[in-house]
Amino acid sequence: MDIQEQRQGEVIVLGPVGRLDSLNCREFESHLLSALNESGKVVVDCTALAYISSAGLRVLLVAAKQARATKSQLSLAALKDNPREVFDISGFSAIFSIHPTVEAAIASFG
Amino acid sequence: MLRAGQHLGVYRIETLLGRGAMGIVYRGVRLSDNQPVAIKTVHTDLLMRPEREAILSRFRQEAAIGMRLRHPLIVQIYDCGEQDGVLYLTMQLVEGQELGHLLEQQPTLPLGMNLAIVLQMLNALAYAHGQGVIHRDIKPSNILVRRDYTIVLTDFGIAHVHGSELTHTGELLGSPLYMSPEQLRGEAVDKRADLFSAGVVFYYLLTHRKPFAADSLATLMYKVLQEEPLPPSAVNPELPAVFDSVLQRALAKRPAQRFTSALEFATALRQARIDALETTVVVSAGRRVEPAALSAKAHLEQPTIVVPTTEILIEQIVSLTQKCLTERATRPRLDQLAEWFDMWFTLQKRAPSRMDSNAERQRFQEWCAGEVLTALAERIHHDAPLPGQILTGARGDWLELMGLFISLRNAVHRLGQAPALDAARDRIIQELTGAVFHYSNELNRLLFSEDNPQLIRISADFTRLELLQLALEELGADAEKRTIQQTLLLFANQVMSKINMLIRQFLGNQDPLARFEVTSLLVEVEEMIVLAERLLEWGAGTAAVEAVGPNGTTMTEFLESAHALGRLLADELIQQFQQEQSRSMRTGESAFSSGQAVFLGRLRQLGLLYRFAARLEPSVQVQSLHQLTTEVYRCLEQLTEGLLTILETMDPQQAITTAEPLWVRLSVIAELAEQFAWQELQQRVLRAIRHRVIAA
Numbered sequence: 001m002d003i004q005e006q007r008q009g010e011v012i013v014l015g016p017v018g019r020l021d022s023l024n025c026r027e028f029e030s031h032l033l034s035a036l037n038e039s040g041k042v043v044v045d046c047t048a049l050a051y052i053s054s055a056g057l058r059v060l061l062v063a064a065k066q067a068r069a070t071k072s073q074l075s076l077a078a079l080k081d082n083p084r085e086v087f088d089i090s091g092f093s094a095i096f097s098i099h100p101t102v103e104a105a106i107a108s109f110g
Numbered sequence: 111m112l113r114a115g116q117h118l119g120v121y122r123i124e125t126l127l128g129r130g131a132m133g134i135v136y137r138g139v140r141l142s143d144n145q146p147v148a149i150k151t152v153h154t155d156l157l158m159r160p161e162r163e164a165i166l167s168r169f170r171q172e173a174a175i176g177m178r179l180r181h182p183l184i185v186q187i188y189d190c191g192e193q194d195g196v197l198y199l200t201m202q203l204v205e206g207q208e209l210g211h212l213l214e215q216q217p218t219l220p221l222g223m224n225l226a227i228v229l230q231m232l233n234a235l236a237y238a239h240g241q242g243v244i245h246r247d248i249k250p251s252n253i254l255v256r257r258d259y260t261i262v263l264t265d266f267g268i269a270h271v272h273g274s275e276l277t278h279t280g281e282l283l284g285s286p287l288y289m290s291p292e293q294l295r296g297e298a299v300d301k302r303a304d305l306f307s308a309g310v311v312f313y314y315l316l317t318h319r320k321p322f323a324a325d326s327l328a329t330l331m332y333k334v335l336q337e338e339p340l341p342p343s344a345v346n347p348e349l350p351a352v353f354d355s356v357l358q359r360a361l362a363k364r365p366a367q368r369f370t371s372a373l374e375f376a377t378a379l380r381q382a383r384i385d386a387l388e389t390t391v392v393v394s395a396g397r398r399v400e401p402a403a404l405s406a407k408a409h410l411e412q413p414t415i416v417v418p419t420t421e422i423l424i425e426q427i428v429s430l431t432q433k434c435l436t437e438r439a440t441r442p443r444l445d446q447l448a449e450w451f452d453m454w455f456t457l458q459k460r461a462p463s464r465m466d467s468n469a470e471r472q473r474f475q476e477w478c479a480g481e482v483l484t485a486l487a488e489r490i491h492h493d494a495p496l497p498g499q500i501l502t503g504a505r506g507d508w509l510e511l512m513g514l515f516i517s518l519r520n521a522v523h524r525l526g527q528a529p530a531l532d533a534a535r536d537r538i539i540q541e542l543t544g545a546v547f548h549y550s551n552e553l554n555r556l557l558f559s560e561d562n563p564q565l566i567r568i569s570a571d572f573t574r575l576e577l578l579q580l581a582l583e584e585l586g587a588d589a590e591k592r593t594i595q596q597t598l599l600l601f602a603n604q605v606m607s608k609i610n611m612l613i614r615q616f617l618g619n620q621d622p623l624a625r626f627e628v629t630s631l632l633v634e635v636e637e638m639i640v641l642a643e644r645l646l647e648w649g650a651g652t653a654a655v656e657a658v659g660p661n662g663t664t665m666t667e668f669l670e671s672a673h674a675l676g677r678l679l680a681d682e683l684i685q686q687f688q689q690e691q692s693r694s695m696r697t698g699e700s701a702f703s704s705g706q707a708v709f710l711g712r713l714r715q716l717g718l719l720y721r722f723a724a725r726l727e728p729s730v731q732v733q734s735l736h737q738l739t740t741e742v743y744r745c746l747e748q749l750t751e752g753l754l755t756i757l758e759t760m761d762p763q764q765a766i767t768t769a770e771p772l773w774v775r776l777s778v779i780a781e782l783a784e785q786f787a788w789q790e791l792q793q794r795v796l797r798a799i800r801h802r803v804i805a806a
Contacts, residue, residue, distance in 0.1 A: 055643075086570075090570040094494070096506045
């Protein structure tokens, strides 16, 4: 899967493109965990994320657990309607800070 | 899978080391002298006929070449043999990890370390080339790195021996991401192909980007054949430009323009290292050097007070707690609060009898147990992701709010008693555990009110239940968390049993209704797999429920019938393809676009099912796994055949410009074949794609 990666100051912004499901979620998981290890401040930019499956959600959950254990910060930005709905249904909206834009997500890190 | 203690030739199996696409690797010992070894095995019964010869010859090749090479940086092969349908290869046990894994964990190795890795790789290649052996598959996963960063080069499975007849031109072996242009074109290769791949690995190490990367295989091939990669210093501005020219030469399209030997490459690299020492930059991609004090304090919200007083500290604590309540609780804010609490208590120890201090303490206790607790409890209740609860306006800081609550409770405890906060903690725990137990009724409804279990809904609920578990962890309710874990395991087992029952009905009674039910279940194959993975994860390390776990009856039954699901999916794919084909012939227009999403979805589901089952591979399901493998392989082969036939009958220009959906399908098949190590099938598709790229 195509994962766009860029740095804005000390923050790493990861942008998964297309679908995040069982077939490609391991690749995204290793990118995300590496980014958390490396910078401690990560934004997942969901602008180009068209679909997220249960397996994709589990990757985010693993990352959230790691962020909690290592005191890193993980935020999401620009969630489209479809993934947003999946987030609400599965309760993720309660534990992830979701921002309208990448800039807002970065600003929230303080 | 072999058991610990089992003998294989003159070796004894000890533990599982890992699973590759082709087989399983164990740690073992040689019986005669207890020498530890790595034992690579391939279960020959599981090999598909068209792939069988390629895999076996790759295995034999690795043994033959490995036994011939003796070098400290190349893995030593001791022996190979076959027993009870298991082909095995024993080799030096290297305590280390693949460079690929290392890079995932530590993407930013220091520059000196990167150079040391590449220089060792070139040293090993210089020796192999001297012995007339071209590796042809240099990539991070074939380089093992020990803890002291010495490396060992492995997997000579597709190596070429000078003068041998084992390989033929036209072949497309190796990983396209690291392959030289001549290898990609299927031309004869020499040692300079390895030097190109070594250049790709070096580029990746320096920049953390692959020089040639693309969405599709066709674009990737085009880039390797035609495009110059960006200079590494343009990708990673912190990198000295001296490495640009080294890599430009290593990655030259024409072999004649590359380094002539590994030694020449290494010499150029050493010179570049000397030149680089004149600059001060010594880190590779992404590494930032921050003054220690700055990075430790960078996240603080407000400047640290150098000489605080208790009044100022309490004021700060109150203000930050209010911010957490009204804006958002974040980890840095919680860390800051914890730090201020510690400072406050330290100050108190120094002046324990101050009257104003007692008054301050009391005010703070009352404030926490009063307005803070009310606001906090309300927010926690409002945002709780209980199954079935609609979340509106959740702030995303539910777990942090739990953290805030516990932090305040602990602080109040340090000041004295905290009955109101203790009672509140009990209530929250009760609410969370109660929600899990009550879910049992809802689960029964979802499982049995309709013909099919509503897997998507159940999966979402299970995610919510996992979040409740995290909250219990945050609250320090360990005993309750363990109880919940057992309950969740039983829930997952219940769902899997229902799935098994539906499949059993379908298998025992091939009526159209049973088929329809199982087919609609297959739309949710991903949910089934996620469920099975949950079952394994939650069941790991527990003896409470015998039915679950990798060898439990529920999982066994699911795996035993997985081939039937595979066959159904395969039938649907073939059927769709045939219908599209006949519609195209009838109308004279391509009918492959409209069903593309469905087709790729089914293909993906089939791949998911196979990959999941193949990854587990418990010994009791060999027969079933073999059946599933047969179904999946047959389907992919038939589709490849069909797709290529259509493309071959098209006018070449038309095949390039208007047949995109067909090429996308082929690319997905090639990706799956690569994941499953089905080399023959992958090569077939890659050759066709290459033909197209070159023609274009």
